[in-house]
Amino acid sequence: AQTVTQSQPEMSVQEAETVTLSCTYDTSESDYYLFWYKQPPSRQMILVIRQEAYKQQNATENRFSVNFQKAAKSFSLKISDSQLGDAAMYFCAYRRGIRSNAGGTSYGKLTFGQGTILTVHP
Amino acid sequence: DSGVTQTPKHLITATGQRVTLRCSPRSGDLSVYWYQQSLDQGLQFLIQYYNGEERAKGNILERFSAQQFPDLHSELNLSSLELGDSALYFCASSVEMSGRARNEQFFGPGTRLTVL
Numbered sequence: 349a350q351t352v353t354q355s356q357p358e359m360s361v362q363e364a365e366t367v368t369l370s371c372t373y374d375t376s377e378s379d380y381y382l383f384w385y386k387q388p389p390s391r392q393m394i395l396v397i398r399q400e401a402y403k404q405q406n407a408t409e410n411r412f413s414v415n416f417q418k419a420a421k422s423f424s425l426k427i428s429d430s431q432l433g434d435a436a437m438y439f440c441a442y443r444r445g446i447r448s449n450a451g452g453t454s455y456g457k458l459t460f461g462q463g464t465i466l467t468v469h470p
Numbered sequence: 471d472s473g474v475t476q477t478p479k480h481l482i483t484a485t486g487q488r489v490t491l492r493c494s495p496r497s498g499d500l501s502v503y504w505y506q507q508s509l510d511q512g513l514q515f516l517i518q519y520y521n522g523e524e525r526a527k528g529n530i531l532e533r534f535s536a537q538q539f540p541d542l543h544s545e546l547n548l549s550s551l552e553l554g555d556s557a558l559y560f561c562a563s564s565v566e567m568s569g570r571a572r573n574e575q576f577f578g579p580g581t582r583l584t585v586l
Binding site for chain 1: 472501503505512513514515518525526528558560562564574575576577579580582
C-alpha cells in the first residue's frame with residue numbers, strides 16, 4: 349500500500365520569506381502523480397500544484413514550486429514570497445496513474461499525508 | 471468555486487441516528503469520491519463511484535454506504551451513528567477518462583457532521 353508522510357506538523361514563516369514543506373512517500377508503482385493541496389480555515393480543499401512522476405522537470409505554479417526527487421521518494425513544496433493568505437494546512441497527496449503496473453481499475457483515489465500547518469507572520 | 475456542491479453544510483445529530491450526505495459533481499465529471507477528515511484519522515478515502523457503479527472501496531465502515539444516481543449525483547448514507555463518526559466529509563469529482571493524464575479531483579466544500 350502507498351503511504352505518504354509529512355514529518356512537519358507545524359511550520360512558520362515571515363511574510364515575504366521562503367518556506368519549504370516536506371513530504372515523503374512510499375510506492376512500488378511505476379506511474380503515479382503527486383499533489384499539494386491547501387486547506388485554509390474555510391476547510392475548502394484547494395489544489396496548489398501537481399507533479400507527474402514520469403516528468404523529471406519540477407512543477408511550478410507562480411510562487412509555488414516543488415522539488416521532486418523520485419529516487420528518494422521525496423516531494424517538497426517551496427513557497428516563495430510568502431503571503432498572509434498562504435496560511436493554511438497543507439496536504440501532500442499521492443495517486444496511482446492509469447499506466448500503473450499494479451493493474452486494476454481504481455487509480456483515482458488520493459492518499460494523503462498527515463498535513464502541515466503553515467503560519468505566516470506579518 | 472470548484473463546481474462541486476455538497477449539502478448540507480452542517481449536520482448535527484444524535485448517536486444511533488442515520489443521515490444522508492449529498493454531492494453533485496462538476497458538469498461532465500463521471501467519477502465521485504468520498505473522503506472523511508477527522509482529527510484522529512486525518513484525511514482518508516472512503517469510496518469511489520464511476521458512472522453509477524462502485525469502483526473502489528477504502529476504509530469505509532459497514533454502517534456506511536453510498537450510491538451514485540443516473541444524473542451522477544451521489545449520496546453517502548451513514549447509519550447507527552457513533553460519536554467517532556463526527557468529521558468533515560468531502561466529496562470530490564473528476565472526469566476520469568482514459569488518456570486524460572491529469573484527472574484532477576475537484577473538492578466540494580464538505581459537510582461537517584457532529585454526532586452528539
